[in-house]
Amino acid sequence: MLVQAIIKRIFIGVVTLLVVSIIIFIGTSLLPGDVANIILGQMATPESLAALREHLGLDQPPHTRYLMWLGNLLSGDLGMSKAGTGVGTVGTEISVMIQPRLVNTLRLAGMVALISIPMAMGLGLLASMYPGSRIDRAITFTTLSIISVPDFLVAMILVMVLAVQLGWLPSIAYMSGNETGWQLIRALLMPTLTLVTIVSAQIIRMTRATILNIMSSPYIEMAILKGVPRKRIILRHSLLNTIGPIVNVIALNMAWLIGGVVIVETVFAYPGLAKLMIDGVQTRDLPLVQACAMIFCATYVILIMIADMASIISNPRLRHPK
Amino acid sequence: MPEEDNTVGTKTTFQELPDAPPRRKIRFTVTGKIGIFFVVFWILMVFIGPYLSPYNEADILDESLFIVPGGDEYPDTDYQPPSKVAYLGTDYLGRDTLSRILYGARTTIGISFAATLLAYLLGVTLGIAAAVGSEWLDMSLSRINDAFLSIPTIMMGLVVIAAVGSTIPILIVMTGFIYATSVFRVARSLGQDVMVSDFVEAAKVRGEGLWWIITREILPNVVMPLATDFGLRFVWIILFISALSFLGLGVQPPMSDWGSMVKENLGGLPYGSIAPLMPSLAIATLTISINLIVDDISAHTGGKLSNRMI
Numbered sequence: 001m002l003v004q005a006i007i008k009r010i011f012i013g014v015v016t017l018l019v020v021s022i023i024i025f026i027g028t029s030l031l032p033g034d035v036a037n038i039i040l041g042q043m044a045t046p047e048s049l050a051a052l053r054e055h056l057g058l059d060q061p062p063h064t065r066y067l068m069w070l071g072n073l074l075s076g077d078l079g080m081s082k083a084g085t086g087v088g089t090v091g092t093e094i095s096v097m098i099q100p101r102l103v104n105t106l107r108l109a110g111m112v113a114l115i116s117i118p119m120a121m122g123l124g125l126l127a128s129m130y131p132g133s134r135i136d137r138a139i140t141f142t143t144l145s146i147i148s149v150p151d152f153l154v155a156m157i158l159v160m161v162l163a164v165q166l167g168w169l170p171s172i173a174y175m176s177g178n179e180t181g182w183q184l185i186r187a188l189l190m191p192t193l194t195l196v197t198i199v200s201a202q203i204i205r206m207t208r209a210t211i212l213n214i215m216s217s218p219y220i221e222m223a224i225l226k227g228v229p230r231k232r233i234i235l236r237h238s239l240l241n242t243i244g245p246i247v248n249v250i251a252l253n254m255a256w257l258i259g260g261v262v263i264v265e266t267v268f269a270y271p272g273l274a275k276l277m278i279d280g281v282q283t284r285d286l287p288l289v290q291a292c293a294m295i296f297c298a299t300y301v302i303l304i305m306i307a308d309m310a311s312i313i314s315n316p317r318l319r320h321p322k
Numbered sequence: 323m324p325e326e327d328n329t330v331g332t333k334t335t336f337q338e339l340p341d342a343p344p345r346r347k348i349r350f351t352v353t354g355k356i357g358i359f360f361v362v363f364w365i366l367m368v369f370i371g372p373y374l375s376p377y378n379e380a381d382i383l384d385e386s387l388f389i390v391p392g393g394d395e396y397p398d399t400d401y402q403p404p405s406k407v408a409y410l411g412t413d414y415l416g417r418d419t420l421s422r423i424l425y426g427a428r429t430t431i432g433i434s435f436a437a438t439l440l441a442y443l444l445g446v447t448l449g450i451a452a453a454v455g456s457e458w459l460d461m462s463l464s465r466i467n468d469a470f471l472s473i474p475t476i477m478m479g480l481v482v483i484a485a486v487g488s489t490i491p492i493l494i495v496m497t498g499f500i501y502a503t504s505v506f507r508v509a510r511s512l513g514q515d516v517m518v519s520d521f522v523e524a525a526k527v528r529g530e531g532l533w534w535i536i537t538r539e540i541l542p543n544v545v546m547p548l549a550t551d552f553g554l555r556f557v558w559i560i561l562f563i564s565a566l567s568f569l570g571l572g573v574q575p576p577m578s579d580w581g582s583m584v585k586e587n588l589g590g591l592p593y594g595s596i597a598p599l600m601p602s603l604a605i606a607t608l609t610i611s612i613n614l615i616v617d618d619i620s621a622h623t624g625g626k627l628s629n630r631m632i
Binding site for chain 2: 015016020024027030141149159255259266274284292293297
């Protein structure tokens with residue numbers, strides 16, 4: 001039964017990814033501006049345009065182009081940049097453009113995850129152990145405020161305090177790509193701090209809400225009536241049941257760290273993947289936009305799939321769906 | 323709460339079934355009351371803000387206003403600190419920050435509210451349809467929805483705006499569509515919960531039609547959780563519109579909108595100017611307040627709202 005439930009979940013994930021690829025293909029095809037036109041610029045004559053279009057495969061009907069694109073994608077070929085983000089980048093392999101940015105993004109996301117997940121789960125647990133207490137109210141109000149304000153406000157306040165007032169940190173991360181050790185950490189610190197603040201707030205709220213939710217269920221009531229101490233109830237009776245929802249919210253946040261951090265990357269001039277995609281949209285570099293969008297969506301779909309599997313495994317009732 | 327009527331002989335009106343638990347009144351906490359105050363304040367500003375503001379949103383203040391008696395130089399008018407001339411200081415062009423925030427309230431809140439309404443109209447209709455419809459309809463709607471949900475909202479906005487440009491109607495429709503996906507999920511799961519309940523079973527056995535079940539059984543039971551969800555969604559849409567404006571893709575100048583005001587004045591941040599901070603505080607007071615109210619309401623209804631917050 002367990003294997004069956006997991007296979008069904010994987011099947012759903014694959015179908016979703018296919019639908020995603022169709023949406024991305026159609027969506028990016030709607031972008032105005034013909035790549036051939038952009039490449040040729042002033043030198044465009046009707047003949048050269050037609051020749052280039054044929055060369056790029058733009059004269060094929062949409063469904064043929066979609067299948068070709070999907071086939072290449074599956075075989076790991078992300079294609080060539082067709083517009084380029086700078087002089088001389090036309091014809092660069094997309095994978096070459098993406099690789100350093102992906103490393104940057106993963107590095108940032110990894111640091112944020114390493115710091116925020118244990119801290120946030122601890123604080124969420126702390127708040128839920130003593131609901132209504134002063135510490136709980138302080139945590140609830142702070143996290144509520146953080147999740148309600150724009151990302152750039154969190155970033156700006158940190159810049160104001162740490163960089164402008166105290167002068168401890170550089171406000172902008174200039175990354176040349178060959179920083180090592182201390183320099184790298186200094187460049188990463190501001191964006192990491194900002195993202196840790198935002199992501200932790202989400203996870204703390206979710207952990208607290210999930211545990212309190214389970215605390216009001218009948219079997220916990222039974223444990224309370226038996227006289228089991230509160231700490232033991234949380235740690236022994238309810239913690240395992242919170243895995244499903246909490247893993248889910250962590251997965252959502254990780255997906256957001258890969259594809260949703262444009263604002264933070266913009267404020268701190270951090271060369272991540274999200275910014276690369278924005279550049280791609282602005283230069284109408286369709287293969288680049290498609291590749292980035294596929295990476296973001298695949299991350300999301302796969303992470304959610306893993307989270308769902310974790311909840312299937314941790315919750316016997318989900319293993320035997322009605 | 324209905325007053326209890328013990329007088330014999332007068333007409334007795336049952337507002338509830340006799341054995342129903344008494345209706346609890348929502349009691350707002352201090353933070354909830356503060357939230358209500360700010361929300362009411364900003365709603366008022368949407369209507370009367372431009373009439374109260376000392377200058378026009380596009381006015382560049384005259385430098386003669388800033389001349390200090392006795393000083394002999396003409397001062398710069400940009401990034402002025404708060405003074406009697408401009409209560410919240412001036413922005414990077416020397417425009418009055420307070421006036422621009424008051425004008426911007428209408429743009430930011432208006433666009434966000436319209437987009438939230440559209441998202442609800444679409445999301446609830448399709449979500450309820452998926453909940454009551456055939457398994458096939460549910461499956462296909464859900465898969466398409468999952469696919470859209472997996473695309474980062476800001477990226478989707480980016481591509482759409484790059485394709486069709488950024489005007490206010492486009493912003494509203496696009497945001498409405500993007501957020502309809504999450505409303506769909508909430509509406510569908512709420513609808514499904516009600517669909518499997520005994521009273522819907524009873525209605526089906528009675529031979530009620532689908533439309534009757536939707537309007538009489540499902541909608542009344544999902545309206546309260548959806549109302550609180552509306553508040554949360556509205557907050558996210560405000561944040562989304564502001565983020566787009568912050569990237570320069572949302573409301574276009576010279577109209578003032580809180581997000582684009584932050585972007586314009588970001589250059590003043592290293593010099594300690596409050597011009598980028600004030601509009602973000604305007605956003606923060608509104609969004610935090612809405613969330614505080616929603617918190618109080620959901621504590622009252624005791625629903626599992628937290629599960630649906632994502």
